[in-house]
Amino acid sequence: MAWRSGLANFFLRASCPICKRPSQGVFCRDCDRQIDAYFPGRMPDEAGLLPVSVYCWGRYDGALKRAIAACKFEGARAIAIALGRKLGQHWQQEVRQPPAQVVVPIPLHPQKLKKRGFNQAEVMAASFCAVTGLECRPRWLRRVKETKPQIETRSRQERESNLANAFALGETVRPQSVVVFDDILTSGATLRAAIALLEQHQLRVAGVIVLARTELGTRQWEGRNV
């Protein structure tokens, strides 16, 4: 029977990156429904990770976690586009007055970009902007230092020094408000470093948009003054 299902897969366009079952769209109908079941919107930043408000699709778990992991490690640009579009559609329904017109995605270091082939945060942001009509400015921020994955750092101090001077401005821009975009919010150290750099250059960060936020961010930092 194996050859039969192989033949069926051949004729279907692709398999769902989350559950690997055959699917007509980017995700199968089941996984698509599971991703849609997350509750996007403004998430309370109980731990005070960021100095600005956060718009987030949902917790980094289940189908959403698997979708982000698939687009990061399997190089599937279509997944990042689909996720950015979903986020944009919800944003349009819920946010009447965008806090800024310009969206700046968190960049990857050129070495990492070469290895991975594309920056998932940038692709998601571009897709988000295509839906919302905001302007995506992926060149305004550059990553100038190769940092180790934040997950491998053990303390807040190590996280902050890992990110120190990690970013630079990529273009000369006039002072204005921007929104910063990333795929995952964990400790917030990356976003804090990017926000600090942008604000040094008179770019007021009016908010942050992320696809998912880890539980780790809440648990690990709870009650601490970060």
Ligand SMILES: [Zn+2]
């Ligand atoms: Zn699926």
